[in-house]
Amino acid sequence: MKKLLLTLLIVLLCPSLSPAWGTFAHxxxxxxxxxxxxxxxxxxxxxxxPALVNGSGSTDEGRERELAESPRHFISMDHYGSDPFGTxxxxxxxxxxxxTADTLRKYGTLPWAVIxxxxxxxxxxxNADTTAILTLSSELSHLVADAxxxxxxxxxYNGQLSKQEGLLALWESKLPERHIGKYKLKNESARAxxxxxxxxxxxxxxxxxxxxxxxxxxxxxxRKYTPQTKYVFSxxxxxxxxxYSDAFxxxxxxxxxxxxxxxxxxxxxxxxxxxxxxWKDAGSPDLNKLLKRPVSKDExxxxxxxxxxxxxxxxxxxxxxxxxEPMKAAARPDLINAARAMPTLSADVEAKPATPAAAAxxxxxxxxxxxxxATKVKTKVKPADGPAVKEKTKPAKPAAKPKPKPKPKAKAxxxxxxxxxxxx
Numbered sequence: 278m279k280k281l282l283l284t285l286l287i288v289l290l291c292p293s294l295s296p297a298w299g300t301f302a303h304x305x306x307x308x309x310x311x312x313x314x315x316x317x318x319x320x321x322x323x324x325x326x327p328a329l330v331n332g333s334g335s336t337d338e339g340r341e342r343e344l345a346e347s348p349r350h351f352i353s354m355d356h357y358g359s360d361p362f363g364t365x366x367x368x369x370x371x372x373x374x375x376x377t378a379d380t381l382r383k384y385g386t387l388p389w390a391v392i393x394x395x396x397x398x399x400x401x402x403x404n405a406d407t408t409a410i411l412t413l414s415s416e417l418s419h420l421v422a423d424a425x426x427x428x429x430x431x432x433x434y435n436g437q438l439s440k441q442e443g444l445l446a447l448w449e450s451k452l453p454e455r456h457i458g459k460y461k462l463k464n465e466s467a468r469a470x471x472x473x474x475x476x477x478x479x480x481x482x483x484x485x486x487x488x489x490x491x492x493x494x495x496x497x498x499x500r501k502y503t504p505q506t507k508y509v510f511s512x513x514x515x516x517x518x519x520x521y522s523d524a525f526x527x528x529x530x531x532x533x534x535x536x537x538x539x540x541x542x543x544x545x546x547x548x549x550x551x552x553x554x555x556w557k558d559a560g561s562p563d564l565n566k567l568l569k570r571p572v573s574k575d576e577x578x579x580x581x582x583x584x585x586x587x588x589x590x591x592x593x594x595x596x597x598x599x600x601x602e603p604m605k606a607a608a609r610p611d612l613i614n615a616a617r618a619m620p621t622l623s624a625d626v627e628a629k630p631a632t633p634a635a636a637a638x639x640x641x642x643x644x645x646x647x648x649x650x651a652t653k654v655k656t657k658v659k660p661a662d663g664p665a666v667k668e669k670t671k672p673a674k675p676a677a678k679p680k681p682k683p684k685p686k687a688k689a690x691x692x693x694x695x696x697x698x699x700x701x
Contacts, residue, residue: 299446299454300334300335301334301457302422302449302450302600303333303418304331304333304599304600305453305457305600306541306545307329307330307333307334307415307418308326308545308598309462310464310467310545310548310549311549312584312587313465313466313545313546313549314549314552314553315467315553317561317564318552318556319580320564320565320572321567321568322414323576323580324568324572326599329418330600332412332416333415333416333419334419334600335415348382348384348386349385349386349387350390350429351385351429351430351434352384352385352386352387352429353430353432354430354431354481354485355430355431355432356384356432361485362482362485367474367478368474369381369389372389387424388424388474391417391420391421391477392477394417395473395551395554395555396555398410398413398551398552398555399555399558399559401413402555402556402558402559402560402562403559403560403562405562405567407567414552417548417552417555418548421548422544424477424481424484425541425543426484426540427484427485427486427487427488428444428445428448429484430484430488431485431488436495439492441492441496442519443521444492444495447520447521447529448491448533448537452526452529452530452534453537453541455523455527456534458593459534459538460537461538461590462541462587462593463542463587463589463590464543464545465546467546467552467553468546468553469550469553469554469557470550470551470553473551473554477547484540490536491536494533497532498525498532501528502524502525502528506522506524507521508522508525509523
C-alpha cells in the first residue's frame, strides 16, 4: 500500500504536458514518415495512412490515462545536474538502480518509452496483429516526435520558471501551423537502426542543446513589445486566458523558424526508421498479406502522385497534407450519441406510410367482460367523431362520510394498458 501511494504521489507531481508538437505537427510527421518507408512496407502503411495520421495526433486516450501517460512524453534532463548526459545511464535498468524507477518516472521516461513501444511493435509484427501494428506505429511516431522538441527536455517546459508562460504551445503548435508552407517537408528515407536506444538519446541531447536559444530569443523579441501587443486575452468559463499574439509569434518565428523547420524535417526519418527496425527485428514479414484486398491501380497512382509531391516539396500547395484537413472524432461505442447524430431512416423506410397505432382502431370488449356502468366511468379522451360525453362528478359533502365505491370490473384493453402486476 505504501509503495502504491508513493507511486501515485510521484505521478501527481509530474508536470502535466500537452502532447508535444501539437496535433497538427504530429499528423504531419506521421504522414511524411510513411513516404520515407521502403516499398515492402509502404503499401501497407499508405493504405492505413489516415488512421495512422489521426492516431498519432489523437489525445483522447492520453487524457484518459494522463497520470500514467504524461511521464512518457518528456525527460527533464536539467534535474540531473550540469552534465546530465554524462550522468544518467542510457539503459533503464542501470538508471533505475541509480535513481529508482519512481524518480525516473517523476522526471520523465521519454527515451525508454520509445524503445518499449518499438519492442511492442516488433511483437505485433511477429503476431500479424494488424490492430496492434497500427496503434503502436501511431504511438511510436508520437513519442519519437516528442524527442525533437527542446522544451520536452527541461523542467521549465512551458517557460513557467522564467516568466515565459505559454512558450510550449507557441513553439510546438502555433508556429508550425502558421508557417508550415515555408518549411521543406522532404525528409530522408528510413534506415535500419543498429542502436535505437543510442539514436533516441542522441536526439534528446540535440534538443537539449537548443534550449538556450529557445528561451533567449523569446526574451530578445519581448523587448520590442508591450504586454498589450505581446499577448491576446480570452475569457472562457469565468477564466481569463493569455496567449502570444500573432504579431509576436511571427516575430519570434523569424528567429527560431529555422530551428523548428529543421527539427520537423528530421523527426519523420527517425519515425520511419523505428518502424523499419521493428519490422526487420520481427523477421521482415510480408505486410501485403495483411491487406484485405490487393493494392488497386487507383491507390498506386495516388501514392505515386503523393510521393512525387513529397519529393518536390509541394504537398501543401497540392493540399495533400492530411494535417490541413479537419480531424474527425473517433467513434466511441460506449457513448450515446445526441439525437442529431443518430442515423436517419433509409429512403425506402421513410417513404412507407405510417402504420396506424393499435389504440386508434376501435376494439370491442369480449362478451365475457362487460363494460362497467357509464355513471361510474370518468371519460379521459373525447373521440374526434364521437358524441360529447359529460363527466359525472358528485358534489363534496363535508358533513357526510363518503360511501365506498364498488370496485369496477376490468375494462377492455385499449392498447395503452400496463403489464399486469406493474403497479400502474
